[in-house]
Amino acid sequence: MNAISPGLAGSGAGIAFEEARARVLALVERPLPAEEVPIDSCTGRVAAAPVRARLSLPGFDQAAMDGYAVCTSGLRPDAWLPVAGRTTAGEAQGWLLPGSAHRILTGAPVPVGADSVIAQEDVLQVGVMVRIGMAPDAGAHLRRRGEDIHAGDLLVREGTLLDWRHVTVLAAQGIEAVGVRRRPRVVVISSGRELRRGGETLRPGQIHDSNQPMLRSLLQAWGAEVRARPVVADDAASMRDALCSASWADLILTSAGISVGEEDHVRDALLALGGSLAVLKVAMKPGKPLGAGRIGDAVFVGLPGNPQAALAGAVTFVRPLLARMAGTEEPGTLAARAGFGMRRKTGRAEFVPVGLSLRGTDLWAERTGPDGSGRLAPLLHADGLGFLPAGQDAIEPGDPLEVLPFGAGAAWVGEAAGA
Numbered sequence: 001m002n003a004i005s006p007g008l009a010g011s012g013a014g015i016a017f018e019e020a021r022a023r024v025l026a027l028v029e030r031p032l033p034a035e036e037v038p039i040d041s042c043t044g045r046v047a048a049a050p051v052r053a054r055l056s057l058p059g060f061d062q063a064a065m066d067g068y069a070v071c072t073s074g075l076r077p078d079a080w081l082p083v084a085g086r087t088t089a090g091e092a093q094g095w096l097l098p099g100s101a102h103r104i105l106t107g108a109p110v111p112v113g114a115d116s117v118i119a120q121e122d123v124l125q126v127g128v129m130v131r132i133g134m135a136p137d138a139g140a141h142l143r144r145r146g147e148d149i150h151a152g153d154l155l156v157r158e159g160t161l162l163d164w165r166h167v168t169v170l171a172a173q174g175i176e177a178v179g180v181r182r183r184p185r186v187v188v189i190s191s192g193r194e195l196r197r198g199g200e201t202l203r204p205g206q207i208h209d210s211n212q213p214m215l216r217s218l219l220q221a222w223g224a225e226v227r228a229r230p231v232v233a234d235d236a237a238s239m240r241d242a243l244c245s246a247s248w249a250d251l252i253l254t255s256a257g258i259s260v261g262e263e264d265h266v267r268d269a270l271l272a273l274g275g276s277l278a279v280l281k282v283a284m285k286p287g288k289p290l291g292a293g294r295i296g297d298a299v300f301v302g303l304p305g306n307p308q309a310a311l312a313g314a315v316t317f318v319r320p321l322l323a324r325m326a327g328t329e330e331p332g333t334l335a336a337r338a339g340f341g342m343r344r345k346t347g348r349a350e351f352v353p354v355g356l357s358l359r360g361t362d363l364w365a366e367r368t369g370p371d372g373s374g375r376l377a378p379l380l381h382a383d384g385l386g387f388l389p390a391g392q393d394a395i396e397p398g399d400p401l402e403v404l405p406f407g408a409g410a411a412w413v414g415e416a417a418g419a
């Protein structure tokens with residue numbers, strides 16, 4: 001079998017973005033295996049199975065206020081009642097003596113025979129007697145067994161990205177551990193003889209490697225377990241060695257060396273090791289020189305070297321791949337309005353870094369810097385990437401703009417909805 005799929009690079013402009021994404025996502029056949037983790041460490045993990053309530057909550061009829069439990073049947077306004085009995089939270093259910101009031105504290109089981117609670121602010125207490133004001137309605141200030149959650153209710157769907165909300169409810173159920181997908185393991189390999197790590201002195205022509213730290217940080221935020229390899233020099237043998245040493249990975253990511261220059265060795269190294277490519281050039285800007293395929297048991301994505309191109313490839317290809325491995329959905333896009341205008345050549349999907357802000361109830365997206373996939377400053381204030389489809393030749397201020405937020409979940413959605 002030819003290791004290179006037909007139409008790998010599409011036309012001169014590359015494979016259409018949507019087609020490339022479909023091909024790349026198809027590289028993941030099934031989600032990663034499940035494992036159990038304590039709920040204390042399940043935040044950011046994906047539920048591998050549905051979780052149902054094993055307890056009804058509240059587990060018993062209980063007082064919602066500090067006050068007096070009474071029986072409303074035959075109770076008159078302004079009645080005087082003797083206080084007999086007392087129940088506090090954590091104690092077992094007591095009994096209401098007929099014709100009396102039972103002292104009760106919030107969260108305590110309502111005594112047998114009582115059907116409501118009067119808040120202590122609403123009674124006059126004189127010695128062992130209380131005078132009620134208005135006679136309460138049956139059920140007043142009571143929390144009924146099961147009114148919040150019924151045993152058997154579906155609490156967490158399979159594929160849910162877990163966070164503090166699920167931790168809270170699972171804890172209330174007494175559930176200590178939850179089944180989640182194993183974290184995707186990702187190896188990140190930067191290549192380029194110009195690259196130096198932080199702390200290393202730059203000689204003429206050299207730069208610090210920013211892609212590997214960028215990718216590592218993004219990948220961790222997206223739930224992956226990441227290992228970085230030392231920077232690989234621009235030669236095929238070193239790249240082959242680096243790829244060979246990444247067998248731990250579910251996903252191998254390379255940065256740079258995927259374009260057409262004579263120093264670009266990623267593709268040849270991959271193919272020499274028996275890997276295959278499903279995509280080599282994508283009709284997107286930035287990020288056109290992007291390769292993806294398989295090597296051994298791992299999925300491979302070769303990102304371009306320019307930082308904004310590597311970012312665009314990571315957000316549009318790597319994040320959905322991770323979501324698929326973890327058996328969840330990638331975060332949704334946001335419907336914003338463009339705070340800018342631009343004219344452009346059609347033929348490639350384009351991704352522009354944008355900062356988001358709310359004006360009234362609308363989310364507005366402003367560009368955070370000028371064009372240039374090598375620029376880093378525009379990333380500092382970007383919340384996501386604005387997406388212009390391949391056929392769109394212009395955008396005017398106020399036009400709708402779809403935005404891919406950078407986060408693992410769509411943090412902005414809730415804020416916008418609540419505004």
Ligand SMILES: Nc1nc2c(c(=O)[nH]1)N[C@H]1C(S)=C(S)[C@@H](COP(=O)(O)OP(=O)(O)OC[C@H]3O[C@@H](n4cnc5c(N)ncnc54)[C@H](O)[C@@H]3O)O[C@H]1N2
Nearest residue numbers: 190192209210211212256257258259264289304305306309
């Ligand atoms: N003749 C052509 N030249 C280029 C094309 C093309 O189609 N024809 N495509 C351009 C585009 S678009 C991009 S993007 C780059 C991608 O090339 P590579 O992925 O092979 O990357 P390099 O050429 O090695 O590097 C590009 C650029 O990025 C800098 N870089 C690389 N790694 C890092 C890193 N880890 N941290 C920070 N910056 C990095 C590198 O120094 C270069 O400036 O190719 C264009 N050329």
Ligand code: MOO
Nearest residue numbers: 286287288309373
């Ligand atoms: O991917 Mo390149 O950076 O399109 O410009």
